[in-house]
């Protein structure tokens with residue numbers, strides 16, 4: 001890999017300030033990112049598609065607007081990248097699946113229209129686990145994406161490409177999707193900030209559905225303040241998405257407090273027990289100490305039903321997926337086998353060849369959970385567990401501004417380490433699924449590192465807040481970050497160079 005431009009190390013806040021002062025242009029920033037992608041994507045495989053020409057054209061238009069003194073949005077000219085399950089009209093949208101390898105989006109997602117209206121050039125589409133099912137990006141039909149801190153490790157998933165791209169300076173920030181942790185867990189594995197907004201905050205029109213009662217679009221960024229800026233563009237009620245919620249606040253201009261005086265942070269004891277890797281435990285405990293040192297009151301809380309969250313999530317998400325993915329039948333969308341005897345065989349063979357193993361596993365699991373005679377035992381029980389969790393989170397948050405937990409029980413693991421054992425892979429979602437089941441907002445923030453065999457790997461902490469409390473969560477995270485940026489000055493690229501990655 002070759003060195004990439006200095007501009008790609010800066011935060012979005014820094015870039016917007018430079019644009020304002022006339023020290024750079026959108027064209028220059030976009031070119032720098034395209035150069036960074038060209039230099040690194042061969043190794044990392046974070047992008048599935050790069051929109052070089054259109055991005056440069058959009059950048060040039062932004063520069064013209066600025067020169068002409070036209071009114072500009074705060075992010076005008078800052079490029080952004082998208083997980084490849086968000087539709088951009090006229091471009092391929094693969095969802096990491098062979099099923100959609102050649103599918104061209106007939107329209108753009110609402111978030112894409114909003115990004116366009118705000119003047120952000122779109123750099124391209126990012127690698128992911130097939131249909132967002134997975135935690136390591138190893139379920140992509142288009143090859144694994146690698147962790148920029150250690151290319152023998154996974155970037156996390158399913159928004160692995162998004163996290164790797166932001167961490168490696170291949171996108172200033174990106175949009176991913178989170179059904180059970182897919183923004184937050186890769187953010188934690190790659191040392192960036194990941195935000196799962198409250199259910200209904202961001203329109204899902206034009207987002208390919210995985211589990212409709214859980215899916216949310218959200219940002220991955222270098223800092224909480226950068227993520228907040230992107231939230232400011234994409235949040236808001238959309239009449240084209242019946243689940244979007246107009247009562248939620250869309251104001252993400254952060255007031256970042258100097259201290260955390262008056263803030264109470266709860267630590268659910270169930271999140272710090274068995275199965276938690278020691279370096280993660282220590283990093284999150286250290287973060288609790290830092291929050292305390294900044295004036296926060298840190299207390300122990302409890303979510304007694306937490307042990308049921310994972311099973312409830314896998315039953316409900318698979319049930320919904322089995323229904324959502326019924327539309328991929330070889331007739332209306334995507335992959336179709338060439339030879340078939342009759343319509344039934346066309347369905348069967350197209351799905352057999354178009355879907356990967358994990359997607360098939362979820363469809364079978366979901367179909368089983370919904371089948372007559374079993375629905376009460378599985379689907380209904382899972383709904384009940386979901387209700388319990390909602391209630392318990394509500395109670396815990398009544399006395400706290402945020403709940404502090406690990407994002408994942410481990411740091412980034414080796415490629416192939418968990419692919420043979422789906423259950424073990426699922427276990428990694430233990431701490432992230434509750435926010436989806438309850439609909440609450442949660443952010444993943446880098447809070448430390450671990451040294452593994454001479455390699456530095458990032459560790460993240462998670463903050464979960466009240467339903468309309470995302471801006472508050474982000475300001476707590478931003479206040480923390482101003483004192484503790486474990487990644488500042490420690491860039492994955494330096495690390496790769498030290499490791500002697502081939503040029």
Ligand code: GLN
Pocket residue numbers: 132133134135157158177178179180181182183210317429
């Ligand atoms: N890892 C979880 C799963 O495989 C979450 C995925 C997601 O959030 N899209 O279902």
